[in-house]
Amino acid sequence: MGASASGKSADGDRRIGRRALVVGSLAAAAGTAALARDELARLWWRVPGVEKPRKPGEVDYAGARWLAASDANWRRADRPDDYRIDMVVVHVTQGDLDSAVKAFQDPGHRAATHYIVGQDGRVTQMIRELDVAYHAGNRDYNERSIGIEHEGFVDRPEDFTDAMYESSARLTARICARYDIPVDREHIIGHVEVPGTDHTDPGPHWDWDRYMKLVRRARTAAQA
Ligand SMILES: [Zn+2]
16 A cells, blocks of 8 residues: 555456466467476476466465455465565555555555555564465556555654564565575565556655564574
């Protein structure tokens, strides 16, 4: 979200044609018995349209609580197989956690992020990382990114608590590890840096140096 939330998503669906095409060609290949059985099984999961199993309430980040966003605020996908994930977008809610949750559950909001980090450090997941959340106001960036909201206001630096920075940094480090995303400011960006956006979050009080240091530390710790 951000200071001038316009709620635009501009995100249709062009995947059906591509899905049908890929599934069709795989079926043809299988028909010629050209693929060994184990190779077919492996490839099967790489085919957009053949979705990975999902369990209700399942989260991508251990310890997150699950609260489903309205399905009007995201698009079903099968990332990273159909779209590569190479970016994390940092947002600020411009409201408290409950109001952000309510907005994301509202089909009329037309926007939501995958995660919200509270001032107490608690992580709420509302959209699966598999899926494309409407949060960046830019279709390409939505398709390639994970969006994380932070509870607070851009003009209140005291809203960005130690617990929030640390928890969010661990979450981002985990996402970077999972999708092999470099930990740098090319790949971990603010909503304000998305091309074409009219949003200002996370704003001038978000401490990027501190945040990136914490992400790097968490990423290194995870590797050890
Ligand atoms: Zn935002």
